[in-house]
Amino acid sequence: MSNMQINRTVPIPGSDFVWNEFKRSLPMSTYLVAFLISNFTTHSTVIPQITRVWSRRSILRNTSYAAYIAPKALKFYENYFGVRYPLNKLDLVTLPSYPVPGMENFGLIITKEDSLATKNKGSQKEWVATVTAHEIAHQWAGDLVTPQSWSQSWLSEGFASYFAAKSLDKVEPQLEATNHMMVDHVRIVMIGDEELHLGQTLEIKHFDPLVQDTKNIHIYYKGAAVLRMLNSVLGEDLFAKGIKNYFRKYRFKCVTERDFYDIFTTGNFSFVKDDLPTSINNIMKGWTTQESYPLLTVNRLDNGTISIRQDIFTEKKNESRNSALNDVRVSSTWWIPISYYTSKDSNFSTSPKAWYPPTHEPLLLNENVLPGSWIVLNSQQSCYLRVNYDNDLWDAISKQLILDHTKIHLLNRAQLFMDAFHLFEKGHIDIDKALGLMRYLGKERNYIPFYTAMRSFSQIEVKMRGNSHYDLLKSFLSSIILPMTEGKFANTYTERKRSQIALSWACLIQIKNATIIAKKLFRKWEEENDFSIFSELAKKSLLCSAVESGSEEEWGVVFRRAFDTETPNEVTSILREALSCSDNKTRIESLLNFIVEGSHTLSYNDAMDMYNYLVRSKRWNELTWNHLNEQFNNLMMRYDFIPIPFVVTPRDLEKFLTILKKFDPCEKDLFQSYVEENIKFAAEGGRTISQVTKWLVKMAPFEAPK
Numbered sequence: 258m259s260n261m262q263i264n265r266t267v268p269i270p271g272s273d274f275v276w277n278e279f280k281r282s283l284p285m286s287t288y289l290v291a292f293l294i295s296n297f298t299t300h301s302t303v304i305p306q307i308t309r310v311w312s313r314r315s316i317l318r319n320t321s322y323a324a325y326i327a328p329k330a331l332k333f334y335e336n337y338f339g340v341r342y343p344l345n346k347l348d349l350v351t352l353p354s355y356p357v358p359g360m361e362n363f364g365l366i367i368t369k370e371d372s373l374a375t376k377n378k379g380s381q382k383e384w385v386a387t388v389t390a391h392e393i394a395h396q397w398a399g400d401l402v403t404p405q406s407w408s409q410s411w412l413s414e415g416f417a418s419y420f421a422a423k424s425l426d427k428v429e430p431q432l433e434a435t436n437h438m439m440v441d442h443v444r445i446v447m448i449g450d451e452e453l454h455l456g457q458t459l460e461i462k463h464f465d466p467l468v469q470d471t472k473n474i475h476i477y478y479k480g481a482a483v484l485r486m487l488n489s490v491l492g493e494d495l496f497a498k499g500i501k502n503y504f505r506k507y508r509f510k511c512v513t514e515r516d517f518y519d520i521f522t523t524g525n526f527s528f529v530k531d532d533l534p535t536s537i538n539n540i541m542k543g544w545t546t547q548e549s550y551p552l553l554t555v556n557r558l559d560n561g562t563i564s565i566r567q568d569i570f571t572e573k574k575n576e577s578r579n580s581a582l583n584d585v586r587v588s589s590t591w592w593i594p595i596s597y598y599t600s601k602d603s604n605f606s607t608s609p610k611a612w613y614p615p616t617h618e619p620l621l622l623n624e625n626v627l628p629g630s631w632i633v634l635n636s637q638q639s640c641y642l643r644v645n646y647d648n649d650l651w652d653a654i655s656k657q658l659i660l661d662h663t664k665i666h667l668l669n670r671a672q673l674f675m676d677a678f679h680l681f682e683k684g685h686i687d688i689d690k691a692l693g694l695m696r697y698l699g700k701e702r703n704y705i706p707f708y709t710a711m712r713s714f715s716q717i718e719v720k721m722r723g724n725s726h727y728d729l730l731k732s733f734l735s736s737i738i739l740p741m742t743e744g745k746f747a748n749t750y751t752e753r754k755r756s757q758i759a760l761s762w763a764c765l766i767q768i769k770n771a772t773i774i775a776k777k778l779f780r781k782w783e784e785e786n787d788f789s790i791f792s793e794l795a796k797k798s799l800l801c802s803a804v805e806s807g808s809e810e811e812w813g814v815v816f817r818r819a820f821d822t823e824t825p826n827e828v829t830s831i832l833r834e835a836l837s838c839s840d841n842k843t844r845i846e847s848l849l850n851f852i853v854e855g856s857h858t859l860s861y862n863d864a865m866d867m868y869n870y871l872v873r874s875k876r877w878n879e880l881t882w883n884h885l886n887e888q889f890n891n892l893m894m895r896y897d898f899i900p901i902p903f904v905v906t907p908r909d910l911e912k913f914l915t916i917l918k919k920f921d922p923c924e925k926d927l928f929q930s931y932v933e934e935n936i937k938f939a940a941e942g943g944r945t946i947s948q949v950t951k952w953l954v955k956m957a958p959f960e961a962p963k
């Protein structure tokens with residue numbers, strides 16, 4: 258197989274070999290040349306298809322989902338890009354091992370098996386759809402129209418990521434691909450982006466397409482987010498027209514970022530200028546050439562006017578350090594399209610109502626927001642930024658969520674959680690704002706906001722374990738989770754996913770129905786040894802729950818499989834964590850002894866993981882630290898160094914420092930920076946615990962929202 262079809266096959270006289278001659282290719286970049294020799298098979302169809310999926314015979318069945326998505330995505334792109342797929346065939350081949358999830362060679366896409374084959378379960382299905390749609394989008398974005406320089410690879414990867422989500426919204430809407438992209442991938446990229454020392458910008462200097470490390474992943478999703486922002490500013494019609502012009506004008510050519518922007522300002526599009534405060538190139542440059550992203554701080558003034566200030570997002574405690582270093586980047590500013598809605602008018606339009614020029618001067622919105630009323634900025638998360646509000650606005654938003662959360666768009670509900678928890682973590686606000694938002698969650702039927710809220714909250718829950726106020730936290734969680742475990746709403750795909758998360762939290766706080774389900778699944782797993790019976794999202798907590806209150810028998814089954822070398826790696830870690838859930842002290846003590854003395858081949862890292870699970874468990878923090886202290890010499894002998902768990906709370910720090918005392922005084926300097934880091938983590942943990950406790954005590958008792 259190669260990029261093009263076979264033209265003719267000629268036998269080589271005197272041998273079993275043949276020459277395959279392929280048709281001459283269309284103009285294309287050299288990095289897209291591919292050929293492949295295999296004994297793979299494909300699905301048989303009556304009608305000849307442009308797209309065909311190839312794999313090893315044994316897993317062909319599992320590629321039918323990709324084979325279903327591929328022609329639909331292709332059709333979507335032909336329509337949206339306004340250019341027919343230029344080749345006669347598109348093969349998607351999946352290999353047992355491959356260095357990247359997929360490679361978009363013109364006409365011959367090559368992927369790794371777990372990116373194209375799925376048993377149709379959970380998150381794997383979303384991944385397969387995403388990779389399939391992404392690589393097919395590249396046939397236009399990247400292959401047909403190629404960035405002139407690797408430094409502008411976002412024109413290829415950002416486009417493929419954004420249009421993959423857009424196509425899946427159309428051909429497989431139940432996956433909510435764009436929503437997922439915004440709350441998963443884009444958020445992860447933002448966290449990397451705000452680390453100024455990484456120096457991440459959309460335009461990058463050294464790009465290696467085979468190195469998909471954290472340094473490059475931002476060109477995929479910051480690229481997609483920035484493109485989505487342009488889409489929001491221009492509106493769907495204009496944007497789609499511009500995209501068509503772009504692909505028609507530059508097919509079989511190379512482009513720069515400038516070529517792309519100019520599409521929207523020349524010819525038929527010159528009228529766009531009238532609506533914009535400056536050229537598209539000027540607006541976009543800030544987002545592609547500057548690091549990080551803006552934080553908008555919103556204040557309601559006494560006369561009801563709204564004042565917004567833009568600053569580069571940085572960690573609060575680093576702010577003074579950054580400006581002391583005279584880092585020019587901390588004064589970065591952007592052209593920001595401002596979209597918003599208020600308590601008076603929940604219109605979720607993303608077209609900008611105002612433009613914030615690149616300055617630190619506050620922008621005033623001519624709105625009359627009454628005391629107790631609210632405003633939500635960044636409609637539908639259309640911009641790549643975070644928003645902080647003044648205290649009264651945060652409170653008004655929380656109240657609105659309880660009253661009627663549908664007045665705030667689901668992507669904004671998700672953003673509120675992600676921003677509030679992140680702003681707390683980085684020292685901008687107190688945790689009560691984030692926790693206050695959560696109170697309505699029992700009524701949340703949509704997966705996206707619920708999932709983002711609980712994902713952020715899980716960091717908090719871990720820190721609270723073993724704390725004397727943990728029961729209060731449990732009762733707060735029950736008020737959210739109980740209404741969801743009654744199984745009334747689990748009809749659609751995303752509602753089922755929401756129920757799975759609810760179920761895993763229900764297991765964690767030991768709601769009775771959930772523990773019964775967990776036990777049933779556990780029996781089934783034991784009999785069939787098929788780990789996939791545990792739903793993707795609930796694996797950990799279901800097993801944990803089964804072990805927690807389980808008998809010696811359950812403990813024995815999990816223990817054996819957790820340390821059996823035949824068990825796959827990704828399963829052992831879940832099983833080992835589940836062991837730490839047991840409420841039986843004798844069993845935990847035997848586990849601790851096993852780590853030190855047992856006949857096993859655990860590595861230093863395995864032992865450290867095990868101790869981390871135990872220290873973070875609900876019950877065994879103290880027991881585990883004491884064990885580490887007592888077994889110091891034996892552990893040093895067995896593992897060459899003591900496998901010390903991470904410090905998360907001030908209580909951990911105390912134990913950690915006690916253990917360090919056992920080292921020779923002259924070795925202590927070696928640990929200096931390690932100790933300092935742990936002191937920082939403990940202080941952060943302490944701040945979380947005290948603020949959460951204060952809020953819980955103040956707000957108790959908790960009732961499920963009506």
Ligand SMILES: [Zn+2]
Pocket residue numbers: 361391395413414417
């Ligand atoms: Zn790609």
